[in-house]
Amino acid sequence: MVLSILIDSGITDNPSDILIFFGRIHPLVVHFPIAFLLLAALAELISKRPKFQPLKNHTHYIWGLGCVSALFAIVFGYFLSLSGDYNENTIFWHKWSGIFLFFVSTIYYYISKKNIKLPFYGKQIVAFVTVITVFYTGHLGGNLTHGSTYLLEYAPNSIRLLAGMPEKTIPREKVTVLDSADVYLDIISPMMNRRCISCHNQDKKTGDLDVSSFINLMKGGESGDVIVKGDAEASDFYRRITLPESHKDFMPSEGKQPLTKNEVTLIGWWINNNAPPNGYFTQLNPDKNIIKVTKEYLGLDKNSLFSKKVNPPKKEAIDTLSNQGFILNMLMKDNYYLEANSSLSEKNITKNAIESLLQIKDQLIWLNLSHSNITDEHTEKIGQLENLIKLNLSRNNISDKGLIHLSSLQNLEALNLYETDVSDSLLTVIPKLKKLKRIYLSDSKATDSIVNQLKKGNEKLNIIFD
Template sequence: MDITQFFGRFHVLVLHLPIGILMLAALWELAIQFKRANRPILLNIIWFWGAVSAIAACILGWLLTQAGGYSPDAVFIHRTFGILTALAAIIAFVYLTYFKSQHKFIVSGLAVGQLFLLFSTGHYGANMTHGETYLVDHAPNIVRAGLGFPPHKIPRSKVTDLSQADVYLDVIQPMLEKRCISCHNDSKQKGKLNLTTLENIMQGGKSGPAIVAQDLHGSELYHRITLAHGEKGFMPAEGKTPFTQEQTNTFKWWIEAGAPATGEVTQFIKTKQDKVLLNNLLGISDEFVLAPIEPISLQQEIALVDAGFVFKTLSQNSNYLMVDLSVKSQDLTENALNALLNISQHVVSLNLRNTHTSDGQLVQIAKLTNLQKLRLEHNPITTQGMQSLVTLANLKSLNLYKTQVDNSVLPLLSEFPVLKSVFLGETLVTSEQLEIFNNQSDIKIQGIMPVSSFVAKAGK
C-alpha cells in the first residue's frame, strides 16, 4: 500500500473544481465590468473556494508525481503554472474582498490573467498525460504550423496484401500507438518505459527490456500483456482497452521471428497459421474477386469441343468457365493442352481426372492463373510435378486421389497461398505424417484417416 499515491490519484478528480469555479469567477467579473453592473457579494465566496480547490489540486498533484513516470521538465512546467494559478486566485480573492477601491483595469487584468493561467495549466497537464501533441493531433496543418508543430505524417497506404506490409510500421507500431503510447511516450514514461520508437522499446524500462528477440519469457512487454486482467502489472493499465488475443498472438509471432525492425511481413511467415493471423489482423481477405471478363470466341469453343472438353460458365452472369476433360475419358494431349491455354484466363475449375496427365504437363497447367479448383485424381502425378503448381495464387481446392505423391508433398501444400482443401486418399502419404501436418496447418485434408482415428476405432 502506498498512501502517497492513494491520495495523489485524487488529483485527477479535484483538478476539475478550480477549473470550473475560477473560470466562473473570472468570466463573471469580466461581464460585470463590461456591463457596469453591481458586483454581488457571492463572487467573493466563489473566489475563496476557487483558491482553496486550486491549492488542494496543487498538493495532490505533487503527491501524484512522487511515484515518477513523468518527464521532469513536463512536471516542472505544469507544477509552475498550477502554483501560479493558485496564487492568482488567492490574490484575486484578497483584493476583491478586502480592497474597497477596485480599479476596472486591475479587476479585468486579474480575471484575464486567471483564465490564461487556467488554460496554460490544463494544456501542460494534458501534455504530461497524453503527450505534447495531444491537443493538435487532429488539427489542420495550418494550425500545427502556427503553433510550431510539424505537419501531419502522410499516412501509410492501406495494406491489401501481406507482401506490401512492413513488419514494424504496419503491424507492430499501430498496435502500440493504439494501446500503449498514451502512458509510455516522451513526456509520460510510466515505469521509465518509452514505446514511441523501436530503439526505446529495446532499451526497456525499470523492469528490464521490453522486448528480447526470440525470447518470450525475457520480454517484459509480452509478459505484461498476457497477465490476467486485473492482476498487478497487467498492461495496458488503468482500465484501458486490453490487447485482443489476435494482437497478443501477433506480438508473440513478432518476438519469435527475432523482433525485426523492418522488412516485408512475408519474409517472417513460417506457417499457414501465421499467414491467417496476420491477414485477419490487417483486415486482408484471401477471397479472390473475379474481375469482369469477355466471353471466349466461337473458334475457342470449337477447339475445346474438338479436344474432348466439356465446359460451362461459372454462373449466368459470368464468362468464367468450369472445364472438364474426364467426361469423354480422353487423354490430355498436346492439342487439348493448347486449346486450354488459349483460354487460360477464363478457367476457374478444371477436371483432369484419369486423363494420363503427366508431371511435365503441370508446368502448362500452372499458367491458368485464375484457377481455383483442380482435379488430378487417377493420374501418375508425383510430388516433383506438384512443385510447378505452387504459383497458382488462387487455387483453393486440389484433388490428388490415387496419384503418386508421397509425404514430401505435405510441406509443399503449405506454400500454396490460399489452398484450403486437398484430397489425398490412396496416395503414398502416410497417416502418421499427415497427423503431424494437421497439427501445423489449417488446410483440410480429406481421404486419409489420421492415426488417432485408427486408435479410437481399435479402442471400440
C-alpha cells in the first residue's frame, strides 16, 4: 500500500518543499469527495422513486468519483500534516476517519457496480455510515484550520452546552473612557486576536506557540519563552514584530496584515512594565506619549458625538429648510448626521431660516453658510447648534460682536472665517473651543499679532492665514 509506505517511511521528519506545496492543495481537494459522496447518497435515495428509476444504473459512477477523490484528499492531506503545525490528537482522528471514508465508499462503489444485494437494509446502512463519516471528517478538518471553537463560536448557549462547551463569554464592552481600560483584556489581547491567533491557537500551534490566553502565551513556543517580563528587547515576541517586514522571522508571517506602529509601541511598553495579565491601564503610570497612543488605538481621540445614535430628522423640517435655500446631505450610512449648505443658494438666508436649523440641531454637524448674507444678528442662533463639528461662515458680514456667540460650540473642529471682519474677539472665543483643530482667517481683520497669540495658546491649532 502506497499509504502505509508513506506513513512508515522516514519522510515525516523532514518534508521537502514540494510535499508541503502539494499538501496545501488539500483544503481545495477535500471539497470533491464531500460533494461526490453526498451526491451519490442522495442519488441512491431518490432513485427509489419511479420517476428517477433510470438513475439507478448510473449511481456507481458517482460513488467511483467519490472514492477516487477521497484517495487524493488523503494523500494531499497526509503531505499537509507533515508540516507538523496541527493539533496531534485532532489530526489523528481526522486522518483515520478520512481513510475509513475511503474504504466504506469503495465498498459501496463495488456493491453498487456489481449490483450486489445485501440483506437487511445493508446498502442503506453503508450509505448512512458514509454520509456521517463525511460530516465527521469534514468537521475535524474544519477544527484543524479554524480551531475547535470556530463552528460554535456564535451558536446559542443551548447548543454550546449540548456540545460540552462553556457558555459564551460576554464580549468586553467597548472602552469609552481610558480610566476603565484593562491593560491586557482591552489593549494587548485584542491585537493578538486580530493578527496572531489564526496561526497560534490551541489547535494550530505554529512554532508551538498559543496566544489564545495569557497563561498559554507565557508557556512560550518551540524556542522557549517568547516574553521576557520587563525586557521587550530580549523578548522574541517583540523582536519578531519589530523586524523589517521582509525578514524571514517577521510576524505575522506570510504577508498577513502586520501590527500598526501604535500596537507595536503598546506591546513593547506592556512587556517593559512586566507584562501583567490584567489591571487598569492607568495603574501602570503611562506617560503622555503612551496615553496618546492608547487613545488613538482605542479610538478615544475621535469626536465622541459619532458613537451616539441620533434620531432621523423630521420630514417637515427638511422640507422647510430646502424651501429656505439649504441643500441637505446625509453624512453617514448608518446614522442620521446631516450637512446643511446654503453657499450656492440664490436666496438670502433669513433670520427665520437660521431659526429653522434649530429643528435639526441634533443631527446637524456640518454647516456651510458661506456667502449667504449672514450678519452678527444671526450668530446667536448659530451658537445654539451645539453639535456642529464644521462651520463655514466665510464671506459674510460677521464682526467681533457676532463671533462672541460661537464660544458655545464645544464640538467644533473646523471654523472658516475667511473674508469676515473678525479680529480681537478671536482671542477670547478661540481658546474656549477646546476641540478646534483648524481655523481659516485669511482676508479677515485678524492681525499677525493676534494669530501669533493664538498659536502660542494652542500649538496644535492649525491656523490658515496669509
